[in-house]
Amino acid sequence: MRRARTGRRLRFTALGAGAVMVALLAPGGSAAAQGTVAPAPGSNLSQQTMGNLLAALNGESYAYAKYDAYRQVATSPLAALWGRTADMELRQHFAHFAGAYRLAGTDKANLTAAVAGEAYETTDMYPTFAREAAAAGDQAASRLFGELAADEAHHRALFAQALTATNGGGGTVPAPPSVEPVKVVVNVATVKPHTLQNLLTAMHGEAFAHAKYLTYAQAARTHGALKLSQLFAGTAKVELREHFATEANLAGLAGGARANLLVAIGGETDEAKVVYPDAAQQAYLANETVVGNLFRQTAHDEARHAASFASALRHLTLPDGTAVQLSQSPYRHRSGPMDGTGPLARPALDGTGNRWGWGL
Ligand SMILES: [Fe+2]
Ligand SMILES: [Fe+2]
Ligand SMILES: [Fe+2]
Ligand SMILES: [Fe+2]
Numbered sequence: 001m002r003r004a005r006t007g008r009r010l011r012f013t014a015l016g017a018g019a020v021m022v023a024l025l026a027p028g029g030s031a032a033a034q035g036t037v038a039p040a041p042g043s044n045l046s047q048q049t050m051g052n053l054l055a056a057l058n059g060e061s062y063a064y065a066k067y068d069a070y071r072q073v074a075t076s077p078l079a080a081l082w083g084r085t086a087d088m089e090l091r092q093h094f095a096h097f098a099g100a101y102r103l104a105g106t107d108k109a110n111l112t113a114a115v116a117g118e119a120y121e122t123t124d125m126y127p128t129f130a131r132e133a134a135a136a137g138d139q140a141a142s143r144l145f146g147e148l149a150a151d152e153a154h155h156r157a158l159f160a161q162a163l164t165a166t167n168g169g170g171g172t173v174p175a176p177p178s179v180e181p182v183k184v185v186v187n188v189a190t191v192k193p194h195t196l197q198n199l200l201t202a203m204h205g206e207a208f209a210h211a212k213y214l215t216y217a218q219a220a221r222t223h224g225a226l227k228l229s230q231l232f233a234g235t236a237k238v239e240l241r242e243h244f245a246t247e248a249n250l251a252g253l254a255g256g257a258r259a260n261l262l263v264a265i266g267g268e269t270d271e272a273k274v275v276y277p278d279a280a281q282q283a284y285l286a287n288e289t290v291v292g293n294l295f296r297q298t299a300h301d302e303a304r305h306a307a308s309f310a311s312a313l314r315h316l317t318l319p320d321g322t323a324v325q326l327s328q329s330p331y332r333h334r335s336g337p338m339d340g341t342g343p344l345a346r347p348a349l350d351g352t353g354n355r356w357g358w359g360l
Helices: 031-035 047-073 078-101 107-135 139-166 193-222 226-251 257-285 289-314
Strands: none
Touching: 047 078, 047 193, 047 226, 047 257, 047 289, 078 193, 078 289, 107 139, 107 193, 107 226, 139 193, 139 226, 193 226, 257 289
């Protein structure tokens, strides 16, 4: 990978005084660093709600990238359903949560965060993943992680140059990196479980970086910083179309139509019935009604997504010509490349007590 050189208005409009409203008007993101940006200064939300919002941002950006990958391997009309749903995850759900979280700050703050995220990936995450993959005998994955580290170093340099220019320290905001899109294909992972887990972590980071940079691009555009907007938007494209896509192919993200629908139904159902209702309840308990309503409304949306995917599944036929029976509960579907962390495995609680585990 020689890449080293390389909307809509928010439907939810009452997130409180001073909240940054984010509108992602253009189509279209690191795990640890990109996905754990510090709470925005000035937020008066509880730590619990800020944590839930951050988890939601991670989940929605990943849902977008995953459904967009499914779209690429689907035929009509299923491809259109994936595309429509992906758009809603990004342009509505991610955008609403970004507004509540105040993800976008000033251009300087956004550039500083971008430099920090890219630096983490360049010097820590990807080099570690490359070493671990090599030790596991996954040479192709090790090479990929090494190439991605080089790409991220280039991104860091571009953002640092833009930050200097924005601070009045000389120079100009550079052009965005070039994009060499990678097509997502149906594939089966052959890497070791630990490498696969690292791939999934990296994919979440790339998806988050993509959505975050689009948010920063929109913020820059609103006050006429067009070159900076182009730098963020162009880098976002690299994160999704090159980095996420290449990792997705190695991780075997995209499967057949039925498998993809079952994975999606499991994720949507968990968000609709557990994750967002819990987050809403916690917000209400903290008297954060507006954000509570946002979580509750999003839960309703996810239930509709689950129903749409279930309907699509009913219209598929099995190889013997019979229709798929939804009574075969998707939650019993455990196929997938990962032992114990298969596509529909319930996300485990992580060290912070939330339930946002990485599943395909
Ligand atoms: Fe969503
Ligand atoms: Fe990057
Ligand atoms: Fe990246
Ligand atoms: Fe959804």
